[in-house]
Amino acid sequence: MSITRSEILAQLERLELPDGGNLVSRDMVRALTIEGDQVRFVIEAPNADMARQMEPLRAASERAVLALPGVGAASVVLTAHGPAAAAKPPPNLKIGGHPKPTEGPVRPDGVRSILAIASGKGGVGKSTVSSNLAVALARQGRRVGLLDADIYGPSQPRMMGVNKRPASPDGKIIEPLHAHGVTLMSIGLMLDPDKAVVWRGPMLMGALQQMISQVRWGELDVLIVDLPPGTGDVQLTLCQKSAPTGAIVVSTPQDVALLDARKAMDMFRTLKTPVLGLIENMSTFHCPNCGHEAQIFGHGGVKAEAEKLGLPFLGALPIDLDTRLAGDGGTPIAAGDGPIAQAYAQLADRLVQGGIA
DSSP: OOOOHHHHHHHHTTSBOTTSSBTTTTTOEEEEEEETTEEEEEEEESSHHHHHHOHHHHHHHHHHHHTSTTOOEEEEEEEEOOSOOOSSOOTTOOSSOOOOOOSSOOOOTTBOOEEEEEOSSSSSSHHHHHHHHHHHHHHTTOOEEEEEOOSSSOOHHHHHTOOOOOOOSSSSOBOOEEETTEEEEEGGGTSOTTSOOOOOHHHHHHHHHHHHHTBOOOSBSEEEEEOOSSSSHHHHHHHHHHOOSEEEEEEOSSHHHHHHHHHHHHHHHHTTOOEEEEEEOSOOEEOTTTOOEEOBTBSSHHHHHHHHHTOOEEEEOOOOHHHHHHHHHTSOGGGSOSHHHHHHHHHHHHHHHTTOO
16 A cells, blocks of 8 residues: 555644644655655754754654555654844845846846746735745745745735845845745845835836845746736836746636736737746635535636637636635645645646746
8 A cells, every 4th residue: 555645744743843833734844755665754943953852753753654554664854944044134235226237137047947927916816826836846846936026015925934034144145035945035024024115116126136136046946936916117127137938927717807917918928028828816716614616706717818819728726715824824725735735736747847847
């Protein structure tokens, strides 16, 4: 009998941490692989001090997995994050200045592909799709970065469960944060979360340039850029300066959202950025009590639009309470198991098979 990922995680949920929660709820299980009857994974502690205290838990998790039917061997490695980021960067690191003149594209070294996630209007779930797609790709073994370029309304720090200010060792290079296997940067990590960003276009363009070129992204298979809604300065700067590999447009099925989605697609055509496909979000609501299915925002409009334009339709995602709770809680639903996580896994696999990620 073959062992499954969900059975292993269910077993690990039984092991409580000294300060509350378990290895799964605290998102400490990394690189879980199953090869025949052999199981391997990494326990990633938040810091070195905690890792030193967790050796008994590592041994206990290895024994617990070995006790499962179908497991012949188990290997568990204990590791830890590096030192905590500095409380604040040197005073000469400023975010949001005017862009610096550059020759050629502004593209991070080591980043193979840049994928823009866009929408014509706000409120269609573009940021939710961005964070979950990033996590789904990371779970498939891809090296993924997530850049929150929605400068007026950054939401990725909350959705990804991070709130530390990134460090800058020299006042120039910015060290990104890491969560759920994803390398993350957001303007929301650099500014007071309760303060409005009141910037003109050149400052937006300068901030985006900094977050692309001054962040130490490292080697990435794909950098996902969560764009703001609309067709403004940030989109223009990204497409002209960073030459994205392609864009995915997210829309709800209602006509009002599709009107703006068409404008977003026209913008990408004008800027010669390939549109890789469309996603219909908030497509269907399944009542958790009675099972009734309702199309609150209509249904099938995005698929019909994709067919009309000759573009790939990448899938329909439901409006779902668990997705909202997971995002508010800082652990994207794609980090777990279930129908929605599987939908994002299929979308991620399609991008991998297409050579995008």
